[in-house]
Amino acid sequence: MTERLYYADPYLTHFSATVLACRPERNGYHVLLDRSAFYPTSGGQPYDTGTLGGRQVLDVSVDKGGKIWHLVDGPLEPDSPVEGHVDWPRRFDHMQQHAGEHMLAGVIWHMLRGHTIGLHLGAEDSTIDVELPDGSMRVEEDVLLEIEERVNRQIQQDLPIRCWFPTPEELEAAPLRKRPAVSDHIRLIQVGDVECVACGGTHPSSSGQIGLLKILDARPSRGKMRVRFVCGMRAFRQFQKSHALLDQAARVLSTAMENLPGAVKALNDRLHEAERALRAQRLSLALQDAPALMENALTLAAGSRLIAHVAEGLDRDGLVELARYLTGQGFITLLANAKEEGAALLFSAPEGTPADMGRLLSACVKPLGGKGGGKPDFAQGAGPGEQVLKAAMAHLTA
Numbered sequence: 159m160t161e162r163l164y165y166a167d168p169y170l171t172h173f174s175a176t177v178l179a180c181r182p183e184r185n186g187y188h189v190l191l192d193r194s195a196f197y198p199t200s201g202g203q204p205y206d207t208g209t210l211g212g213r214q215v216l217d218v219s220v221d222k223g224g225k226i227w228h229l230v231d232g233p234l235e236p237d238s239p240v241e242g243h244v245d246w247p248r249r250f251d252h253m254q255q256h257a258g259e260h261m262l263a264g265v266i267w268h269m270l271r272g273h274t275i276g277l278h279l280g281a282e283d284s285t286i287d288v289e290l291p292d293g294s295m296r297v298e299e300d301v302l303l304e305i306e307e308r309v310n311r312q313i314q315q316d317l318p319i320r321c322w323f324p325t326p327e328e329l330e331a332a333p334l335r336k337r338p339a340v341s342d343h344i345r346l347i348q349v350g351d352v353e354c355v356a357c358g359g360t361h362p363s364s365s366g367q368i369g370l371l372k373i374l375d376a377r378p379s380r381g382k383m384r385v386r387f388v389c390g391m392r393a394f395r396q397f398q399k400s401h402a403l404l405d406q407a408a409r410v411l412s413t414a415m416e417n418l419p420g421a422v423k424a425l426n427d428r429l430h431e432a433e434r435a436l437r438a439q440r441l442s443l444a445l446q447d448a449p450a451l452m453e454n455a456l457t458l459a460a461g462s463r464l465i466a467h468v469a470e471g472l473d474r475d476g477l478v479e480l481a482r483y484l485t486g487q488g489f490i491t492l493l494a495n496a497k498e499e500g501a502a503l504l505f506s507a508p509e510g511t512p513a514d515m516g517r518l519l520s521a522c523v524k525p526l527g528g529k530g531g532g533k534p535d536f537a538q539g540a541g542p543g544e545q546v547l548k549a550a551m552a553h554l555t556a
């Protein structure tokens with residue numbers, strides 16, 4: 159079992175050790191030391207990086223026997239002394255996220271009696287999964303804000319954080335948030351009197367060093383509530399980024415940041431109103447063309463009259479309106495809203511017309527790479543507008 163130096167001193171970044179073994183691996187060398195300050199991936203906290211004997215540490219893992227294996231980019235001589243340097247910014251960031259997770263889990267336990275199941279400390283943000291006593295997977299927005307506020311108050315109280323291996327009596331008396339998953343070598347973390355649980359991770363010596371905790375969201379996930387959060391510099395950068403984005407958006411809309419929601423809603427309302435007006439105008443223009451379309455209609459052999467027309471810019475509803483009008487006047491109506499690829503297509507015919515619009519549209523549009531079909535009197539599709547109309551007219555006039 160490797161002696162874990164970070165248990166006693168999580169701030170230790172430089173240490174001396176002896177190489178016990180060095181095994182070549184596919185992507186480097188696995189090095190075993192008698193003692194190490196490198197944290198191996200475990201308990202949701204990722205491994206430390208740094209250098210070992212001048213070699214880059216690429217990964218650190220722990221085996222079932224408690225041996226810590228350092229994956230390095232070159233061989234190290236067995237039985238020789240070696241110096242290790244842990245990359246501190248990465249480690250301290252992990253300590254902040256990890257300790258923040260304890261504060262968050264502690265508050266969720268005290269406020270809601272919610273059980274935190276697992277921690278996942280990611281490259282961007284971290285998540286915990288919470289089992290709520292009523293089985294629900296959500297809490298109200300104001301409850302989340304309250305949780306976040308309580309955590310940050312406790313962070314600012316700069317509560318002492320203590321980690322130690324308790325005696326059986328101490329373990330018995332400890333106000334544990336949940337039962338330990340293991341029975342041997344139980345290590346406890348206690349944050350003031352707000353959190354106490356078994357944990358083998360690295361944490362700062364007081365809560366103030368977490369700096370800040372921000373909950374990003376809380377959503378149902380696999381039967382539990384998954385809470386996504388950031389701490390420390392990550393939370394600070396999140397604030398910096400959000401602030402800059404809001405500032406940019408406010409400038410674009412020439413308003414103050416706090417007026418943004420109202421300004422965006424007003425803009426959205428105006429856009430919808432303008433779209434409605436534009437649709438109505440296009441339709442009235444299209445209906446203005448109706449007399450000319452009817453006058454120039456083709457008369458088919460069977461006596462039916464046919465209109466084929468590209469009504470540029472009409473949406474599907476507009477096409478339906480125009481087709482309804484023309485069909486109502488007794489015309490077989492073939493409409494597209496654009497000449498080119500991707501046009502909306504609408505074929506309609508008055509009752510009793512021998513031609514089947516659904517079959518006609520399907521037969522014309524499919525060979526041209528579009529799609530469509532429908533009933534004998536009404537069919538819709540999409541495809542190259544002008545080509546489809548030409549093909550349909552050729553069919554009907556043949």
Ligand SMILES: [Zn+2]
Pocket residue numbers: 256257260347357358359360361
């Ligand atoms: Zn911990």
